[in-house]
Amino acid sequence: MAGKQKPVQVQEPVPLRLTCAFARRMHATPKSFIREILKVTENPDIISFAGGLPNPDLIDVRGIAQAATDVLRDDGRAALQYATTEGYPPLRQYIADRYRTRLGLDVSPEEILITNGSQQCLDLIGKILVDPGDRIVIERPGYLGAIQVFSLYEPVFVPVELEPEGPDPAAFETALAGGDAKLFYGIPNSQNPSGITYSEERRKACVDILAGTRTIVVEDDAYGELRFSGRSPPPLKKYLPDQTILTGSLSKIVAPGMRLGWVCAHLPIMDQLVVAKQASDLHSNFLSQRIASRYLEDTDIDAHIRKIRDAYRKQRDCMIATMQDVMPEGVSWTEPEGGMFIWVTLPPGCSSMEVFTHALREQVAVLPGIPFYIDGGGTDTLRLNFSNADTGRIAEGIERLGQVIRSMTR
C-alpha cells in the first residue's frame, strides 16, 4: 500500500522543455493533494466529503446582490478604483469592533489588513518572518494549506501531536525549547483537519510555554464563528496580544468566492505585512471589500451565522449518528464542537488510500489524512467534511462508506 500512497502525495516532475531552473523553494512545495482529489470528485453524482466547501444554500445570494447593487449605484467609481493596501477602513473598523464585542480583544482598525482570503495571510507571514531553516512548530496533523505555503519559505517543520484537548504539552515544550522557533502555527477552534478545539486549560498551558520566547504565534481562526453551542475558550491572542498574529476570514460566514480574509497583528509586525502585501498585489479586491462591508452593515450577521451553525450542527449530528450505525468496531472519530470536519481513525492495518479508492467506486469521496502529516504517518486516517452536503446525502454517503470499510475489515 505504501507504494500506492506516494504518487498522490509527491509532486509530479514537471516536463521541462525549458532549460531554465525553477527556484529551490519550489522543490519543497507539495502540490495540493486536495485539489488533485477534488478534480476527481467534480462529478455531481459523487457524494463528496473530501473538500472543504460551505453549503451553497447558506450563502445569502440575495443579500450580497443587494449590497452589490447599492455600492455600485451609490459609489461605483470609488469602489472600482485603486485603493489603499491596508483595506477599506470601515471594513477594518467592523472587524476590530467585532473582535472587541465577540472576544473581548482590544484591537484597533490599524491592526487589521484585508487579504485575499486567510490563505494569503499565511503567505505574507511567511514572507516577512521566515528565513530558510527557521523552525515552524505546527500541529500534527496540521493544516495542509499552511504546510504548502510555509514550505515556500523553506523552514524546518516541527510537528507536535494534537491530542483531544490541544497540542501535547510535553512535545510542545520540547518543540519550543531554546525560545527561537520562528513560528507556532495552530488552529485552536475546530481545527482543520481534526475538528479538535483546544480546551481553556490546554490554551493556558501552551501560553505559559510560549510566553517569553521569541516565537510568533499564528492563530488561524477560520472556524471560530462556527461553534455549535456554548462559547469557545479565549483566543491565544487574548493572552499574548503582541506575540500573536490572528487571522480570520469571511469565507465561512459570508462567501468564499469574494476571497476576503484578514490578518490582525501588533503594529510593528503590521508595518512589515503592509510592505509585503503591497509588493505582492498592491491591495485586495476593493469591489468585494465594499460589497462585503455594505452587506455586513445592512444584515443581521449574527442571525445569519446562527442559521449556518444550526445547519452544520444538524449535518454533523447526521454524520456522527450514521457512523454510529454503520461503522464496524475499531473505527473511531472526533466529535467536533464546530467547524466543518470530522477526523476518522480506521482500524489498525486499514489503509485510508484503499478506502479512498474503494469508496470512489461507490461514488463517495473521502480525503485520506496523509498530506496533513509532514513527517509521514496518518495512513489510517480520513478527513470528512460535513458542511457541503445536506443531511440526506450525508446519510447516504456515510452508509456507503461504512459498507466499504466493513468489507475491508471483515
Add this chain to the structure above:
Amino acid sequence: MAGKQKPVQVQEPVPLRLTCAFARRMHATPKSFIREILKVTENPDIISFAGGLPNPDLIDVRGIAQAATDVLRDDGRAALQYATTEGYPPLRQYIADRYRTRLGLDVSPEEILITNGSQQCLDLIGKILVDPGDRIVIERPGYLGAIQVFSLYEPVFVPVELEPEGPDPAAFETALAGGDAKLFYGIPNSQNPSGITYSEERRKACVDILAGTRTIVVEDDAYGELRFSGRSPPPLKKYLPDQTILTGSLSKIVAPGMRLGWVCAHLPIMDQLVVAKQASDLHSNFLSQRIASRYLEDTDIDAHIRKIRDAYRKQRDCMIATMQDVMPEGVSWTEPEGGMFIWVTLPPGCSSMEVFTHALREQVAVLPGIPFYIDGGGTDTLRLNFSNADTGRIAEGIERLGQVIRSMTR
C-alpha cells in the same frame, strides 16, 4: 539636497518592541515611495500627477453594475463559492482569444492564470524562479513595483539603460552575457515610468540577444491596449513564445478595483505558477472574475477602449502642449505613444526632490524619478501621470509646475 532625498527613499526602521527577527528578504524590500507620496497628495485640492490611476470618469460603472446584477441573479451561488486556482474558464478563453485576434499570438486558455492584478504575476514569477543571488536584468529606469516585489526574492538587479528606442543593445548584451541571468523584466509598450515604447527593430535586437540563453523574459504589457495611434510592434512573446511570460491586466481597460490581471506562460512554467498561486491565496476573487467575464461578453470593449484612448490622447496632448508653453529651456520630456506617463528630465543641477517639495506648496504633486533607479541616479527626473486628471486640471497643474521649475532655474 541629497540629505533631503534619503528620508523618503529609504525605508524607515520599524519600532521593534518585539524580539522576533524579520526575514532577511524584508531588509532588501523598499517601501513604496509612491504610496508614501500618495498619502501626502490624497487632499482633493491637490492636482496630482504623482499616481498612476485611470480617469474614474472612464470606468463603465453602469455596465459593470449590470454585469454584477446579471451574474448574481443567474448564477449567484457558484459565483460566490470557492473556485479553481487557474481562474474562470470563459475568462481565460476570452483572454486567449483576444491575444490571437489582437496580437496574433497562439495561446491556449490553459496558458492563462488569473491573478490579483498583474502585480501578483510578478510575485508568482519571483516565487517560482528566483533564488537569492540570481540576476534580474531590468530597464533603467525600471518599474518600481517590479523592483519592490522581486526584491523579496533577493536577486542581483542588473539595470540596462532605456534609450528612446528601447534597451541599449550593447548594455543589454553585456547584461545577458553568460546566458544565465534568471529573468529579463521589461515593459515594451509605453513603459512605466518613462512612457517609452520599444521600436520593432530594437525588439528584434533584444530577441537576438535573448534567444538561446536560459533567461526567462517577463514581458509586462499593462499598457498595450492604451496605444493612441497606429499599431504596437509585435510582443517579445511572438518571437520567443516558450521563453516569454506575458502579463496583462484589466485594471487599465475595465477597472482596477476588481484586481484582475493574468499571466500567460508556456505550460511547464504554468504548472509551477499554479502551485505557487494555490499556496499563495487558493484562487483570485471569483465574483470579480464572473462579473468581468459577463461584462466583457456583453460590452463592445473595443469601443470602450477607443474612448479611453481618445481621452488619454487628449490629456497627453494637453500636458505636452502646456509644457511647451511653460517649461524653461533645459527641461525635456518623452512624448509617449500610449500609456499613462510622461518622463521629464530637469536641467542639470535641478533636483527633482526640490521640485517635488516646491510644487507641493503650489498644490501640485509630481513623482521624483529616484525610486525607479536601483543603482542611484535619476535625481533630475520626474514621472508625470496624465491619465487621472482632466485637461483643465492638467493645464492648470503644469502651469504651476512650470512656474516652480522656472523659479528654481532662474
